[in-house]
Amino acid sequence: MTRVTAQLSVSLDGCYAGPRHTGDGNWMESAEAAAFFRVTRWATEATAWRERQGFDGGTHDADSEIVAEHFAAAGAYVMGRRMADGGEVPWGDEPPFRAPVFVVTHRPRETLVSGGGTSFTYVTDGLTSAVEQARAAAGGRDVAVAGGGSLVRQVLAAGLLDELELHVVPVVLGTGLRLLDAGLGLGEKEGIELVPTRVVHSPDVTHIRYAVTGRAPLLLDDRGRGGGRTTVG
Amino acid sequence: MTRVTAQLSVSLDGCYAGPRHTGDGNWMESAEAAAFFRVTRWATEATAWRERQGFDGGTHDADSEIVAEHFAAAGAYVMGRRMADGGEVPWGDEPPFRAPVFVVTHRPRETLVSGGGTSFTYVTDGLTSAVEQARAAAGGRDVAVAGGGSLVRQVLAAGLLDELELHVVPVVLGTGLRLLDAGLGLGEKEGIELVPTRVVHSPDVTHIRYAVTGRAPLLLDDRGRGGGRTTVG
Numbered sequence: 001m002t003r004v005t006a007q008l009s010v011s012l013d014g015c016y017a018g019p020r021h022t023g024d025g026n027w028m029e030s031a032e033a034a035a036f037f038r039v040t041r042w043a044t045e046a047t048a049w050r051e052r053q054g055f056d057g058g059t060h061d062a063d064s065e066i067v068a069e070h071f072a073a074a075g076a077y078v079m080g081r082r083m084a085d086g087g088e089v090p091w092g093d094e095p096p097f098r099a100p101v102f103v104v105t106h107r108p109r110e111t112l113v114s115g116g117g118t119s120f121t122y123v124t125d126g127l128t129s130a131v132e133q134a135r136a137a138a139g140g141r142d143v144a145v146a147g148g149g150s151l152v153r154q155v156l157a158a159g160l161l162d163e164l165e166l167h168v169v170p171v172v173l174g175t176g177l178r179l180l181d182a183g184l185g186l187g188e189k190e191g192i193e194l195v196p197t198r199v200v201h202s203p204d205v206t207h208i209r210y211a212v213t214g215r216a217p218l219l220l221d222d223r224g225r226g227g228g229r230t231t232v233g
Numbered sequence: 234m235t236r237v238t239a240q241l242s243v244s245l246d247g248c249y250a251g252p253r254h255t256g257d258g259n260w261m262e263s264a265e266a267a268a269f270f271r272v273t274r275w276a277t278e279a280t281a282w283r284e285r286q287g288f289d290g291g292t293h294d295a296d297s298e299i300v301a302e303h304f305a306a307a308g309a310y311v312m313g314r315r316m317a318d319g320g321e322v323p324w325g326d327e328p329p330f331r332a333p334v335f336v337v338t339h340r341p342r343e344t345l346v347s348g349g350g351t352s353f354t355y356v357t358d359g360l361t362s363a364v365e366q367a368r369a370a371a372g373g374r375d376v377a378v379a380g381g382g383s384l385v386r387q388v389l390a391a392g393l394l395d396e397l398e399l400h401v402v403p404v405v406l407g408t409g410l411r412l413l414d415a416g417l418g419l420g421e422k423e424g425i426e427l428v429p430t431r432v433v434h435s436p437d438v439t440h441i442r443y444a445v446t447g448r449a450p451l452l453l454d455d456r457g458r459g460g461g462r463t464t465v466g
Contacts, residue, residue, distance in 0.1 A: 034453060172419075173451075174417040174424075196403050199434045201432045219271075
């Protein structure tokens, strides 16, 4: 059955990039880029990621297998407009997706068919529509929300996400673009509950996979007193 | 050798409690409390925590062993004033620490000797002094920064922390008191690097232990191109 999944590399404090780059400077010289490079470095060093980009070398290890697994599981992708725009040049003629990509955007554009099985379809009638179009195109495999982080957050907030895998990188940034923040629009005393279903770890990154249960109220409890006091006088 | 350690229960988005309770209402009815209860529930259900509080029952499992390990490792504690004030009544005559506790505060107060080996010494000349006094009292065991979260953050920011264990609870809060935030005072393109040294996980919580390496610049890289292109035309 097709599930809607997302995976993202984040710092230990939950940022997928540094503070948003604004103004005229070069993005590559921004704090946003420096932090993004740091949290995604484990992937760029993985054989499975490099193969998809057309690069030699890298390390074939448990981290690389995680990358390979995500590529293999995805029958179609949903992507934010900013990520799609930013990737168009570096991904070149054979983007790494090798599957249909549905880009959530306000700007109509003809479908772009690239090499290697990747196509970009521009969806202007909203996130839910993009997810449904991807589901129809996924051939029974998963719909992967490719990012960026704000799109993953929107999919989670909308209750559309079945599975979230975070690649937690052992660096603290203090500030930056957070995947999970007030933009989720949770109520007071409300959380989104998840169940961890797998943990894989290496010295470079801890991969935690969660099944998303959904919104639930945050409740008080008796702090263990229900079990009764024992010997304290 | 005595190390300075800290451990804290946090949500998947890094909050140890809900948004700070302000105003006149009852803290127990606040969003701060509701989230704090949620992220610490795994501990209150653990036998090792309950024993220290004088409560029967609970579950003796891997999570409980983590709690027991932390209590056993600590030869002395450093604690924030707010946590010490808040705990004074519920901890009662036999606080769970069973070791000297050094409270960082601006208000001088005589040392309070409680039952079971716990004492509270009020340190008014700063965090570093409190850590050093705790180190001298720890008898070769660890100095544990008991919390709250803002004190743990200060100890990390000051470069005094050797080890941090996060108990990551599978709930997303969106907003709340974050352990790791801009209060760390990191520079632009600077992070605090860590090395994960152990991961223990259960359906309720993922315990990730880190050795703190320290501040380091965030660097760019060639995004894998150094390995050379292979077959992309």
